[in-house]
Amino acid sequence: MVKPFSAIQRNTYLEEMENNELDLLVIGGGITGAGIALDASVRGLSTGLIEMQDFAAGTSSRSTKLVHGGLRYLKQFEIKLVAEVGKERAIVYENAPHVTSPEWMLLPIMKGGTFGKLSTSVGLKAYDKLAGVKRNERRNMLNKKATLEKAPLLRKEGLKGSGVYVEYKTDDARLTLEIMKEAVHRGTKATNYTKAETLLYKDGRVIGAKVKDLVTGKTFDIKAKRVVNAAGPWVDDLREIDGSKKGKFLYLTKGVHVVIDQSRLPLKHAVYFDTEDDGRMVFAIPRDGKTYVGTTDTYYDGRIASPRMTQEDLDYILKATNYVFPSLKLEEKDVESSWAGLRPLIHEEGKSASEISRKDETFISDSGLISIAGGKLTGYRKMAERIVDMVAKDLGVKGKCTTDKIVLSGGAVGGSNGLAAFQKEQVKAGMNLGLEKKEAEKLVKLYGSNVKRVYEIIETTGEEAKHFHMPKSLYASLVYGLEEEMTVSPLDFFNRRTGSLFFDIHWVKEWKEQVVNYLSYRLHWTREQREQYIEELEREMAYAMNPEEKVQEKTHA
Numbered sequence: 001m002v003k004p005f006s007a008i009q010r011n012t013y014l015e016e017m018e019n020n021e022l023d024l025l026v027i028g029g030g031i032t033g034a035g036i037a038l039d040a041s042v043r044g045l046s047t048g049l050i051e052m053q054d055f056a057a058g059t060s061s062r063s064t065k066l067v068h069g070g071l072r073y074l075k076q077f078e079i080k081l082v083a084e085v086g087k088e089r090a091i092v093y094e095n096a097p098h099v100t101s102p103e104w105m106l107l108p109i110m111k112g113g114t115f116g117k118l119s120t121s122v123g124l125k126a127y128d129k130l131a132g133v134k135r136n137e138r139r140n141m142l143n144k145k146a147t148l149e150k151a152p153l154l155r156k157e158g159l160k161g162s163g164v165y166v167e168y169k170t171d172d173a174r175l176t177l178e179i180m181k182e183a184v185h186r187g188t189k190a191t192n193y194t195k196a197e198t199l200l201y202k203d204g205r206v207i208g209a210k211v212k213d214l215v216t217g218k219t220f221d222i223k224a225k226r227v228v229n230a231a232g233p234w235v236d237d238l239r240e241i242d243g244s245k246k247g248k249f250l251y252l253t254k255g256v257h258v259v260i261d262q263s264r265l266p267l268k269h270a271v272y273f274d275t276e277d278d279g280r281m282v283f284a285i286p287r288d289g290k291t292y293v294g295t296t297d298t299y300y301d302g303r304i305a306s307p308r309m310t311q312e313d314l315d316y317i318l319k320a321t322n323y324v325f326p327s328l329k330l331e332e333k334d335v336e337s338s339w340a341g342l343r344p345l346i347h348e349e350g351k352s353a354s355e356i357s358r359k360d361e362t363f364i365s366d367s368g369l370i371s372i373a374g375g376k377l378t379g380y381r382k383m384a385e386r387i388v389d390m391v392a393k394d395l396g397v398k399g400k401c402t403t404d405k406i407v408l409s410g411g412a413v414g415g416s417n418g419l420a421a422f423q424k425e426q427v428k429a430g431m432n433l434g435l436e437k438k439e440a441e442k443l444v445k446l447y448g449s450n451v452k453r454v455y456e457i458i459e460t461t462g463e464e465a466k467h468f469h470m471p472k473s474l475y476a477s478l479v480y481g482l483e484e485e486m487t488v489s490p491l492d493f494f495n496r497r498t499g500s501l502f503f504d505i506h507w508v509k510e511w512k513e514q515v516v517n518y519l520s521y522r523l524h525w526t527r528e529q530r531e532q533y534i535e536e537l538e539r540e541m542a543y544a545m546n547p548e549e550k551v552q553e554k555t556h557a
């Protein structure tokens with residue numbers, strides 16, 4: 001049976017898109033584009049999506065990985081934004097509980113800090129109200145003693161107490177993939193490594209795009225009644241091609257996160273703290289035996305595809321972390337991994353990076369190109385609704401957005417209430433297949449209800465895992481990634497499919513050779529391709545583990 005989202009079938013999907021005019025072509029496979037494709041497919045529009053890198057390889061795998069209302073924006077009186085994305089948290093959680101989990105955040109109140117006791121209490125209460133927070137997740141105010149019981153490593157000097165409240169932690173890349181997979185299962189045709197090189201026009205109206213498959217070098221003309229530019233930080237590049245980059249334009253700011261082992265930064269709860277130097281707010285979030293800390297927020301005008309952590313970014317985060325957790329004395333060698341992402345913000349005269357609004361904006365050009373930029377991961381569904389409402393109305397398609405009720409791929413676990421029982425049962429099922437408990441837990445957490453497919457792969461394959469010198473769990477993950485999540489390269493697998501480049505870099509080092517061998521065999525790489533993919537993985541590992549300057553020094557040495 002031909003799988004609808006297999007790396008082996010990319011050419012077929014592209015030919016199908018070329019041979020049939022679409023209702024909607026979406027350019028960009030980050031969370032914005034994926035959300036639009038899902039909504040459009042659910043409403044019956046024939047939809048295609050092309051992504052020039054891997055899905056989520058732009059900003060959507062490089063965020064703070066929170067489904068949150070953005071408490072910080074209350075300070076800027078962005079009431080509407082906080083209310084909208086705040087309410088969305090519950091929907092994202094219910095529809096994809098396997099990639100979203102509640103996380104108690106502790107907001108320390110320090111003498112001279114951003115928020116005082118009263119403003120924290122009032123601010124968090126307002127947040128609860130605006131975001132319609134569930135009763136058992138509403139804010140709580142703690143005195144100094146109770147705060148230190150929850151976070152004993154916090155700086156005691158100047159600590160007055162804290163506010164605790166709930167946000168949701170996610171895996172941004174996997175959330176994007178689950179939306180993409182759901183869209184594909186509902187009819188979207190989508191391929192990664194396919195670039196819109198130029199737009200196609202008829203009588204001054206945009207009617208599609210000339211796209212290039214960057215794996216095979218083949219080009220395709222994809223025609224569509226409407227074209228949406230959801231290219232994130234590249235939105236202006238396409239507006240430029242369209243000759244419509246006028247008025248407002250993008251302003252890119254870089255945000256860096258670093259990953260530290262829990263043995264060096266042990267936190268029971270996430271902490272959202274002020275930096276000593278510039279009073280910005282930074283998260284420290286526990287996850288899978290690690291804690292990640294970030295972010296920075298600085299103007300960026302380098303290569304959009306490869307923002308990197310510089311020495312200055314690293315020093316800034318370590319200094320801020322050592323200030324709030326002074327006994328730890330963290331050093332550069334404690335940083336295991338890192339990532340850097342670009343916020344596609346809309347330029348606002350006279351405002352600093354942190355002050356610019358995070359709300360999304362839509363631009364419609366004279367040619368009919370619809371561009372959408374800005375926004376948040378959390379608000380992806382509402383952004384999609386606005387765009388698809390517009391397209392559907394234009395095309396005379398009736399029906400409203402219903403994606404609030406659509407369970408995403410992997411999310412069929414009996415809702416958030418059923419998740420724990422589902423996980424328990426499936427871990428048991430995995431162990432019955434001969435997996436170690438830890439291996440089964442990892443698969444269940446990664447794939448949610450799709451773990452059943454991953455288990456089927458284990459059941460139906462004979463000696464292949466052994467032949468490729470891999471444990472069965474890794475083998476099944478890789479086959480599933482290749483055949484049902486369009487994994488094309490080792491980096492796709494280690495970064496966007498499993499998150500291990502950031503949260504388990506030792507695992508990447510242990511298995512990279514076997515993963516390369518298997519993908520090479522299944523995708524019939526030439527020797528040159530194999531070398532390129534290995535080089536790409538090694539390069540990205542080096543940049544994840546070291547500041548940019550050090551990697552460049554080594555490469556030029």
Ligand SMILES: Cc1cc2nc3c(=O)[nH]c(=O)nc-3n(C[C@H](O)[C@H](O)[C@H](O)COP(=O)(O)OP(=O)(O)OC[C@H]3O[C@@H](n4cnc5c(N)ncnc54)[C@H](O)[C@@H]3O)c2cc1C
Pocket residue numbers: 027028029030031032033050051052053054055056057058059060061062063064065066067068194195196197230231232233234235238253254255256295340341342343344373374375376377378379
């Ligand atoms: C440091 C940081 C922290 C953040 N933290 C959070 C958070 O915790 N919670 C939250 O809700 N939001 C957060 N955000 C915001 C959120 O990550 C972004 O709003 C969101 O990921 C943007 O998604 P997108 O799809 O618009 O862009 P992208 O994910 O960048 O997707 C655009 C895609 O378009 C593709 N593309 C571009 N040009 C072409 C072309 N010509 N042909 C084909 N494809 C093309 C690109 O390759 C890219 O993959 C954060 C952002 C940053 C930078």
